[in-house]
Amino acid sequence: MKSESNAPQSIYLIAVCGTGMASLAGLLKKSGHRVLGSDASVYPPMSTLLEQMGIEIRPGYKAENITGDIDLVVVGNAVSKDNAEVVAVQQAGIPYISFPQALARFFLEGRKSLVVTGTHGKTSTTALLAWVFEAAGRKPGFMVGGWLKNFDGNHQVPEGGVFITEGDEYDTAFFDKGPKFLHYQPYGAILTGIEFDHADIYRDLDHIKDAFRGFVKTVDPQGFLLVEATDGNIQDVIGEAHCEVETYGFAHDADWHIASHRFCEGASEFDLQHKGVTLGRFTLPMIGRHNVLNCAAVIALAHRSGISVEEIASALPFFQGVKRRQEVVGEANGVVVIDDFAHHPTAIDLTLDAVKEAWPGRTLWAVFEPRSATSKRNVFQSRFPDSFLKADKTVIAGVPAPEKIKDGERLNPAAVAEALKARGKEAWHIESVAGIVDHIAQHHTSNDVVLVMSSGGFDGIHQKLLDRLGAP
Numbered sequence: 437m438k439s440e441s442n443a444p445q446s447i448y449l450i451a452v453c454g455t456g457m458a459s460l461a462g463l464l465k466k467s468g469h470r471v472l473g474s475d476a477s478v479y480p481p482m483s484t485l486l487e488q489m490g491i492e493i494r495p496g497y498k499a500e501n502i503t504g505d506i507d508l509v510v511v512g513n514a515v516s517k518d519n520a521e522v523v524a525v526q527q528a529g530i531p532y533i534s535f536p537q538a539l540a541r542f543f544l545e546g547r548k549s550l551v552v553t554g555t556h557g558k559t560s561t562t563a564l565l566a567w568v569f570e571a572a573g574r575k576p577g578f579m580v581g582g583w584l585k586n587f588d589g590n591h592q593v594p595e596g597g598v599f600i601t602e603g604d605e606y607d608t609a610f611f612d613k614g615p616k617f618l619h620y621q622p623y624g625a626i627l628t629g630i631e632f633d634h635a636d637i638y639r640d641l642d643h644i645k646d647a648f649r650g651f652v653k654t655v656d657p658q659g660f661l662l663v664e665a666t667d668g669n670i671q672d673v674i675g676e677a678h679c680e681v682e683t684y685g686f687a688h689d690a691d692w693h694i695a696s697h698r699f700c701e702g703a704s705e706f707d708l709q710h711k712g713v714t715l716g717r718f719t720l721p722m723i724g725r726h727n728v729l730n731c732a733a734v735i736a737l738a739h740r741s742g743i744s745v746e747e748i749a750s751a752l753p754f755f756q757g758v759k760r761r762q763e764v765v766g767e768a769n770g771v772v773v774i775d776d777f778a779h780h781p782t783a784i785d786l787t788l789d790a791v792k793e794a795w796p797g798r799t800l801w802a803v804f805e806p807r808s809a810t811s812k813r814n815v816f817q818s819r820f821p822d823s824f825l826k827a828d829k830t831v832i833a834g835v836p837a838p839e840k841i842k843d844g845e846r847l848n849p850a851a852v853a854e855a856l857k858a859r860g861k862e863a864w865h866i867e868s869v870a871g872i873v874d875h876i877a878q879h880h881t882s883n884d885v886v887l888v889m890s891s892g893g894f895d896g897i898h899q900k901l902l903d904r905l906g907a908p
Contacts, residue, residue, distance in 0.1 A: 446505055447538075449473035450521050451512030452493060453482040456535055456604070459579050459591040460510065461491050463543060466593045473510075474501050474521060499524035506530055510538045517610045534609035536619035543577055543599050549621045550737065553603030553651060554628030554664075555644075556783050561626060561730040562602040563758045568734055569598060571751035572743045576600050582777075585756035598741070605647050607637050615647045623659040624741060626733045627652070630669035633780055636809035645673050652677040662736050664729060665690035684732045686725070692736045697728055699793055703753075704728050708735055716745045720752050722762075724790025762790060765898040768906035770882030772798075775898050779808040779891040781816050781823035788826040791887050798885045802827035803872060803897070805890035806847050807836050814847050821855035824863070827887070830856055831875065834867035836892070869895040877904045 447464055449457050452473025462485070465471040472492040486493055494501045502509075502524040509525045509532040516522075525532050533541070552562040559582040566578040567586050577594025581602045584590060603617035603625070630648055632641040648670075655661050657678040663670045665685035674681050684692035695714075697706035704720045706728055720731045731752065738748050757763070760777045767773070772795065778787040784804070792800055802824050806812045812835045824830045832849040835841065849865045856863035866872045876886060888898055 444468045444470070445507040446470040446472075447508045447510060448502070448506045449510045449512065450497070450519065450525075451475055451514045452486065452491070453477060454512050454514060455482065455581060455590070456579070457510070457512045458482045458486055460535055460538060461486060462489050462589075463577070463579065463591050463593055464538075465489050465491055467542065474498070497521045502528060502530065504528070508533070508538075510535055511609050511611075513607055513609050513616075515610060522610075534612055534616075534619075536608055536616040537612075539579065539601070540619045540621060543579075543594065544601075544621050547577070547594060547597050547599045548623045548741075550598060550600045550741070551603040551617065551620045551622040551625045552600070552628070552733075553605065553617050553625065553648075555605075555631040555633050556780065556786070557628045557726055557730050558602050558626075559777075560727065560758055560761055561628060561733060562600060564731060564752075564755055565626075565734045565737060566592070566600050567755050568738045568743065568748055568751045569600065569741075571754065572738075572747040574598055574743070580758075582761065583759040585759065586754075603651065605644070605651075606634060613637075615650065617651050618654060620654070621656075622654060623656045624737055625651075625655050625659075625661050626737055627661065627663045627670055627674075628730065628733065629664050629667045629782075630673065631780065631782055632815070633810050635813050635815045641669070645669060649673045649676045655679045660740060662692070662733050664733075682736065684736055685729055692732055694728060694732050697725075699723050702794060704731070706732075708732055710736070710739075715739070716749055718749055718752055721755060722757065723794045724762075724786060726786045727790070762787065762794075765888075766902045768902045769880075770884075771880050771905050772885045773898050773902055774885065774887045776887060776889050777891055778889040779806070779811045781819040784820075784823040784889060785826065787889065788824070788887065791885060792826055795885045798883050799828045799881060800826070801876065801880075801884060801886040802830045803833070803876075803886060803888045804830070805833040805836070805888075805892065805894045805897075806849060807894070808891040811891070812836065812838075812841055812847055813845050817847060817851065820847075820852045821859065824852075824856055825859065825861065828862065829879075830861060830863040831872050832863070832865045833869070833872060833894075834865075869897045869900065872897065873901050873904050876901060880905065 453475035474494040497520045499520045552558045562580045563584045569576040575595035577599040579591045605615045660680045665683035665687040682691040693709045695707045763775045765773045778784045853863040853865040
């Protein structure tokens with residue numbers, strides 16, 4: 437193997453079509469390395485993006501894919517130790533590392549690392565932070581778990597001394613079951629909130645808290661940590677931090693206090709005060725209290741990183757957001773169809789609240805697919821009904837690939853719908869996408885807004901619904 441410096445290498449990524457791995461592949465390719473990889477599932481959009489970047493994809497996991505001209509292998513966390521390529525790598529004695537180790541080695545070392553983490557809001561917050569630094573001329577590197585409309589991408593090679601990362605608490609690799617974010621060497625960090633999630637790898641809330649305790653310990657003692665002021669779970673973990681900790685939020689005793697906020701014509705306006713001193717008035721082209729909270733954290737981190745209030749205030753109105761976060765897909769016969777990634781009860785409640793705020797007086801349909809590893813399990817069986825109460829009408833789809841979850845552990849979507857009916861709400865459990873499209877087409881009015889929520893593609897339901905509603 438060549439030197440562990442950033443000298444050009446031939447780097448092979450196993451499971452290259454994952455969102456994070458594809459982003460890493462792009463970063464490495466744009467940095468001058470020869471990059472190739474493999475995956476068992478090679479399909480758009482990731483396969484198309486990789487091909488456009490000139491990255492070779494070898495379909496399937498085959499020992500013969502591991503050739504003698506490979507200097508380094510990056511192993512995705514979806515890959516097990518008995519994967520044919522992993523075995524071939526070990527037999528050939530080729531060095532291998534995890535995805536977060538590669539990010540740290542090639543892009544974080546020697547730079548100021550800024551990390552955004554938390555159960556909710558980290559993708560949008562990281563995207564906004566990256567945009568503020570870019571608009572201020574800092575040319576940051578970044579990696580975000582969503583598609584940033586301002587950049588038409590989800591990663592950027594740094595030209596300056598800052599790299600911004602969305603810190604994921606999911607596990608790292610088969611040889612490192614710790615969270616990815618333990619590798620990111622943060623100088624500054626934002627922690628948006630802590631709740632139970634990722635039921636496939638975490639036992640309970642205490643297990644999640646342990647992961648975040650580990651994260652806050654990694655923040656540079658000379659750096660700083662910004663945390664949401666009212667989250668009790670955060671308070672349980674920040675005692676492990678060795679750096680300065682400041683709070684942000686609507687609470688009057690928050691170090692960074694949001695004041696005089698209002699929502700007007702699809703935008704949020706608010707003052708931000710730091711320890712009683714008003715920094716200025718800010719406008720964000722997004723609605724919802726959660727987005728204002730995230731924006732306050734970004735302002736605080738950017739300002740602490742040397743970006744002026746004027747630069748921050750001038751950047752915010754031009755933020756275009758992230759695809760699949762309250763994204764209007766289209767309108768047909770007066771019905772607006774919106775796509776969102778929400779899949780946790782808290783995220784569902786916050787998203788419904790924001791959409792009701794943005795579309796006052798409209799009838800709001802919530803259409804939910806329990807696709808994520810946690811939402812398809814019954815850990816939130818009792819919480820899901822309350823999370824949909826702000827919707828006027830709710831449709832709960834079937835659990836995808838239900839056979840992969842044991843009967844006693846699987847979410848019961850019909851019971852969620854029945855619980856909503858018991859609370860006086862209109863709700864249905866409809867198993868298939870075709871059935872959901874038929875139902876909405878038969879019962880909609882021209883005053884409706886349909887919010888579709890899923891952590892996956894939901895079988896293209898958005899366009900299918902628009903096509904059906906727009907049909908003569």
